[in-house]
Amino acid sequence: MSAGILPTVELQMTLLLFFALAGYLLASRINQSAVVGEILLGLIVGPSVLGLITYTEFVQAIAGLGAVILMFVIGFEFKIKDLTNVNYGILGIIGIIVPWIGGYFVSLAFGFNHESALFIGTALTATSIAITANVLKEMCLLDTEFAKAIIGTAVIDDILSLLALSITADIASGSFSIESLAFIIIKQVGFLIIIAVIGLFVISKMIVRMDRSPIAKKYPEFVFIFAVMIAFLFAALSEFIGISAIIGAFIAGVSFNGINLIHSRDIAEGAEYLYIIFASIFFVSLGILVDLTALTGPVLLFIAVITVLAIITKVIGCGIPARILGYSKRDSLAIGFGMSPRGEVAMIVALLGLNLSLIGQDIYTSIVVMSILTTVITPIVFRNWLFKKEVAECRLE
Known part of the structure; x- marks a missing residue:
C-alpha cells in the first residue's frame, strides 16, 4: 500500500x-x-444529504467486520439448547413463507415481472439478527424468553432466507431442481x-487447555486472540458454504459461552471492546448506503407499501404462531416486530x-430504503x- 493511500x-x-459518536448524541437528543x-x-x-462519505470498499469491509464481531x-448470551427449540423452527418457516408470498403478489400488482417479484419477495423473507440483537442488548432484554425466541428464530430465518435466495436465483436462471434444493438444505x-x-x-x-498452559500465564491475551481467530474462521467457512458470515460468528460465540478461564483475559469482555468500535461503524454504514436522490413518486409509493408489508407479514408470520405456541400477547408482538428488521440480508438479496x-x-433502492426503515421502526x-x-x-x- 502506498503512502498516498x-x-x-x-x-x-x-x-x-466521528459519525458514530455523533449518532450517539443524536439518539440521546x-x-x-x-x-x-x-x-x-x-x-x-452519506450521498443522500451531505455527501461527506460514500460506501467505499473500505467502509463495506469495516462494516462487515462490525456485523461479524x-x-x-x-453469541455469548446464548447456549446451544436455546437454538434447538422446535418452536423456533416453526416460527422461522412460517415467518419465511408469509413475507415471500406477500412480497411476490404485491410486486406483481405493481407491474413488476415474475423474476423481479420473486427477488422482492425473497428480500422480504430476511431478518437482520444483528439489528434486533443489538437493540435487545441495549435494553437489557437479551436474557428474556422472547429474546431467545427472536434470536433462535432469526438464526433459522437467516438460513432459510439464504436458501430462498438460492432457489430464487436458480428459478430466475432456469436451473432450479428438487435435487439442487435438497443438496443446499443438507449442506x-x-x-x-x-x-x-x-x-x-x-x-x-482447546481453549481451556491453552488457558492452563505456560504461554497463557505469560501472555494473558493469547487465548483471546485465538478465540477471535476462530470466530472469523467460522464466519469465513459459513460464507463459503453459502450461509451469512454472521451465523458462523454467532455459533462461535455460543460455543465459547461459559468457558472458565483462570490465567487468560475474558473472551467476552475483550470482544465487547471490538464490538463498541466496529458495530458502531456497521450501523452508520447502513445509513450511508441509501441514496435518496434515486427516488421518484412511484418508487416512494412502492417503498411505503413494501415497508408496511414487511412489518405486517413478520408480525403475522411470527407473532400469531408465537401466540398459538403459548407466548403472551406482548411477547408475541415483540417476536413479530423483532423479526421485522431486514438490514444487511435484504441488501445482499x-x-x-x-x-x-x-x-x-x-x-x-426500494429494498435498501425498506431495509433501513424496518431497521429504524423496530x-x-x-x-x-x-x-x-x-x-x-x-x-x-
Whole structure:
C-alpha cells in the first residue's frame, strides 16, 4: 500500500468513528436507541444529504467486520439448547413463507415481472439478527424468553432466507431442481451442526487447555486472540458454504459461552471492546448506503407499501404462531416486530438481483430504503411502546 493511500483510509476511519459518536448524541437528543441515531446520522452524512462519505470498499469491509464481531458478542448470551427449540423452527418457516408470498403478489400488482417479484419477495423473507440483537442488548432484554425466541428464530430465518435466495436465483436462471434444493438444505444444516459440535467439544476444550498452559500465564491475551481467530474462521467457512458470515460468528460465540478461564483475559469482555468500535461503524454504514436522490413518486409509493408489508407479514408470520405456541400477547408482538428488521440480508438479496440484471436501480433502492426503515421502526416500537418501563429500569442499572 502506498503512502498516498494511507491517509485516505485513516481519514475514512476517523470520519466513521466521528459519525458514530455523533449518532450517539443524536439518539440521546431524540430519546432513541443508539442504532437509530447511527443509521440516521449515516443517512445524513452519506450521498443522500451531505455527501461527506460514500460506501467505499473500505467502509463495506469495516462494516462487515462490525456485523461479524457484533454477532460473536451476542453469541455469548446464548447456549446451544436455546437454538434447538422446535418452536423456533416453526416460527422461522412460517415467518419465511408469509413475507415471500406477500412480497411476490404485491410486486406483481405493481407491474413488476415474475423474476423481479420473486427477488422482492425473497428480500422480504430476511431478518437482520444483528439489528434486533443489538437493540435487545441495549435494553437489557437479551436474557428474556422472547429474546431467545427472536434470536433462535432469526438464526433459522437467516438460513432459510439464504436458501430462498438460492432457489430464487436458480428459478430466475432456469436451473432450479428438487435435487439442487435438497443438496443446499443438507449442506447448510449439516455444516451448522458440524461447526457447533467442533466449537463445543473441540475448540472449547482447546481453549481451556491453552488457558492452563505456560504461554497463557505469560501472555494473558493469547487465548483471546485465538478465540477471535476462530470466530472469523467460522464466519469465513459459513460464507463459503453459502450461509451469512454472521451465523458462523454467532455459533462461535455460543460455543465459547461459559468457558472458565483462570490465567487468560475474558473472551467476552475483550470482544465487547471490538464490538463498541466496529458495530458502531456497521450501523452508520447502513445509513450511508441509501441514496435518496434515486427516488421518484412511484418508487416512494412502492417503498411505503413494501415497508408496511414487511412489518405486517413478520408480525403475522411470527407473532400469531408465537401466540398459538403459548407466548403472551406482548411477547408475541415483540417476536413479530423483532423479526421485522431486514438490514444487511435484504441488501445482499437486492445487490445479487441487481448484479444479475433481474431488478433495476429503482427496485434496488426500494429494498435498501425498506431495509433501513424496518431497521429504524423496530427499536422505536420496542423502546416507546412494548418495553417502555424496562428501558427506564435498564437505564437506572
